[in-house]
Amino acid sequence: MGVSEEQAREVVAFFRDHDVPTLIIGGVAIVAQGGRATEDVDLFVATRDFAGLEDAISGDSRVREFGTVGSVSKFYFRLRSRRVEIRVDVLNPQVFSGTRSGDEFFGFIWDHHSYDSNAGRMAKPEVVWYTRLLVPRMAYRDKIAQDIENGAPVEWLDRALEIARHFGRTKIARSRALEVTKLLGTLGVGGPPTTPPTGDPSGPHRKE
Amino acid sequence: MRADVSLVRLASDRTVPRDLFVPVVYSLAAPRKRFRLRVSSPSDVERAARFGVPLSLFEPSKVRALGYPVEFPPRLLVGRSVAEAVDGPYAKVLFSNEAAALHPRAEDLVVAMLFVDWLGARTLTRRNLDRLSLAYLGRRILEENAGARAYRVRLDQFVPEVPRVGTPLDRASLAELDATIYERAIGRGR
Numbered sequence: 107m108g109v110s111e112e113q114a115r116e117v118v119a120f121f122r123d124h125d126v127p128t129l130i131i132g133g134v135a136i137v138a139q140g141g142r143a144t145e146d147v148d149l150f151v152a153t154r155d156f157a158g159l160e161d162a163i164s165g166d167s168r169v170r171e172f173g174t175v176g177s178v179s180k181f182y183f184r185l186r187s188r189r190v191e192i193r194v195d196v197l198n199p200q201v202f203s204g205t206r207s208g209d210e211f212f213g214f215i216w217d218h219h220s221y222d223s224n225a226g227r228m229a230k231p232e233v234v235w236y237t238r239l240l241v242p243r244m245a246y247r248d249k250i251a252q253d254i255e256n257g258a259p260v261e262w263l264d265r266a267l268e269i270a271r272h273f274g275r276t277k278i279a280r281s282r283a284l285e286v287t288k289l290l291g292t293l294g295v296g297g298p299p300t301t302p303p304t305g306d307p308s309g310p311h312r313k314e
Numbered sequence: 315m316r317a318d319v320s321l322v323r324l325a326s327d328r329t330v331p332r333d334l335f336v337p338v339v340y341s342l343a344a345p346r347k348r349f350r351l352r353v354s355s356p357s358d359v360e361r362a363a364r365f366g367v368p369l370s371l372f373e374p375s376k377v378r379a380l381g382y383p384v385e386f387p388p389r390l391l392v393g394r395s396v397a398e399a400v401d402g403p404y405a406k407v408l409f410s411n412e413a414a415a416l417h418p419r420a421e422d423l424v425v426a427m428l429f430v431d432w433l434g435a436r437t438l439t440r441r442n443l444d445r446l447s448l449a450y451l452g453r454r455i456l457e458e459n460a461g462a463r464a465y466r467v468r469l470d471q472f473v474p475e476v477p478r479v480g481t482p483l484d485r486a487s488l489a490e491l492d493a494t495i496y497e498r499a500i501g502r503g504r
Contacts, residue, residue, distance in 0.1 A: 245487035248433055248466070256386070256430070257405075292480040293432075293462050 111225045117147045117183055117194055118226030124162050126155050129212065129220055131197070131229045131237060136253055146193040147183075150215070150229070153208030156198040177201040202240055204273035211273060219269065231258065232265030239266060239282040240275060247285045254286075255295040319398035320348035327365060334361055353390065353402040368393030368412035369400065372426045377434070380420060381441040384434055391415045391426055411457055421451040428455070428463040436467035436491055448473050467491075 114130060121128045132148025151159065159179050164172040170191060172181040177198040182191040199215070200208030219230045235253075238246040254260060263283055270279030289295070320338050323330055323346075335349040351367060353359050359371045369392040374385050390404040393412035400406070407429045409415040414422040420442060427435040439446065452475030455464045461477040468488060470476035483491075 243487040243490060244484045245433060245491060248483070248487075252431055252433065289466075293466065 111223070113185055113192065114147050114225040116185055117149070117192075120166070120168065120183065121149070121151070121163070122226075124166070126151055126159070126162055127227070128196075129215060129227050129229050130223070130225060131234050132195070133234075133249075136231055136234055136258070146195060148195045148197065150197050150199050150212060152212045153198055153200045153203075156196070156200075156208075159196060197237075202237055202273070202275075204270075204275045206273055214272065215269075219265075230265075231262045232269060235262050235266040236269045236279065239270065239279045239286075244285070247282055247289060250286050251289045251293065251295055254290060319396065321351055321367065321396065321399050322346050322348055324366070330365065331361065334358055335365075349399075351396075351400045353400060353404065356388075358402070359390065363416055366416075367396060367400075368409075368415040369396070370416055370418055371404070372407060372418070372423065372430070376423055377427065377438065380423065380438055382434055382438045384431065386430055389426065389430060391418055391422075409458060411454065414454065419447075419450070421446050421454055424451060425454045425458050425460055428458075428460045432463045432467050433491055435463070436469060436488075439469055439472055440492065443472060449475075452476065 118128055118130065129150040130147070131150055132146070155162070156177075156179070160172055160174065163169050164181070168184040168186075170182040170184065172179065174180075177200060179196040181194055183194045184191050198208060199211040202208075203211035206214075215229055215233055216227065219233045220227050221230065222228070231253075235250055238250050250263070253262075263286065267276065267279055267283060270276050321335065330349065334352060336352050338348045338350055351362055353362055353369070356371055356373075359369060363370060369390055372389040372391045374388070377384050388404060390400065390402070390406045391409055391414075392400055392406050393415045394408045394410050395412065397406055397408050407426050409422070409426075411422075414425075418426065424435055424438050424442075424446065427438055439451075452473040455461060455469070455473065455476055462479040464470070464473070464476045465479050465482055468482050470478065
């Protein structure tokens with residue numbers, strides 16, 4: 107099953123127990139706005155916490171197969187509530203901070219583009235889309251296109267570009283936003299054969 | 315001007331539930347009573363299907379049963395010919411093939427997945443290669459005009475009928491999609 111808010115809360119609480127503040131990003135943050143569920147939990151920690159993350163948490167019995175490749179630490183987390191382990195990806199915000207420091211980026215997102223949710227401090231969707239614009243692999247543009255097909259407002263893309271402007275990543279973000287637009291056209295997203303609900307004003311996504 | 319789609323009662327339909335089939339008033343001179351279908355719940359969908367309306371509910375549980383752990387708001391798989399006459403809270407995935415809309419096979423669920431989460435459709439296909447009829451899947455992808463979506467996630471690697479339309483994902487994306495196991499039962503994979 108997809109990761110529920112309750113499960114994400116359990117992961118965030120785990121980090122809190124280890125004195126590591128986290129920001130929930132990735133699909134969980136999109137789901138919080140009513141979209142398709144995700145299968146993992148993606149988190150930002152401050153850059154100053156990223157380097158010491160393995161020492162801080164890998165000794166805990168709930169953490170399995172901790173490993174770091176570049177700016178991403180991955181592990182499986184054993185949930186108390188279910189007899190399954192879920193994938194947790196922890197990202198170093200340095201990768202997304204452009205001309206500024208990773209900690210500046212973390213603080214900026216915390217202060218201006220996130221909110222307190224039941225699960226923990228949650229990045230707004232534009233932050234998720236901003237990260238998806240900066241990851242080189244094309245599939246991340248597909249994730250944005252899929253969100254749009256599932257009802258996410260295209261305006262989130264404009265807000266993602268505002269974040270890009272703040273961190274000097276406008277050029278790359280804009281060119282990849284264009285990729286999304288082209289993809290929407292190629293795949294016919296937004297037109298038939300999928301159609302929105304009728305007779306009920308509430309769509310799958312809440313507009314902010 | 316626009317087309318106006320409605321449902322009419324067959325001779326075999328003695329009575330139709332009015333909570334489900336809502337009469338549409340045209341004029342007193344109309345030769346046959348016309349209805350719109352209002353489905354608000356899974357049981358409504360089942361009841362409507364029993365009247366032969368080509369539709370079924372595409373629920374995440376059906377995808378999870380095929381080995382892909384995912385959650386999404388249920389969609390209505392509905393035959394294109396009647397889709398305009400169906401109201402309710404569900405977003406629709408329109409199928410040209412009405413039999414597939416009414417009784418979707420695993421391959422039809424892959425096609426439906428292409429319209430909900432095409433990245434997931436690749437995972438679904440890879441995890442079920444031994445149970446899918448790839449020939450049927452190929453026909454269905456073409457029938458539902460899902461070729462560009464299927465090629466985007468390189469389903470042509472498994473289904474040769476998939477047309478090469480548009481730009482496929484890069485290798486790094488495909489490798490990441492294929493390698494990722496998000497959730498596992500405790501005791502596996504250590």
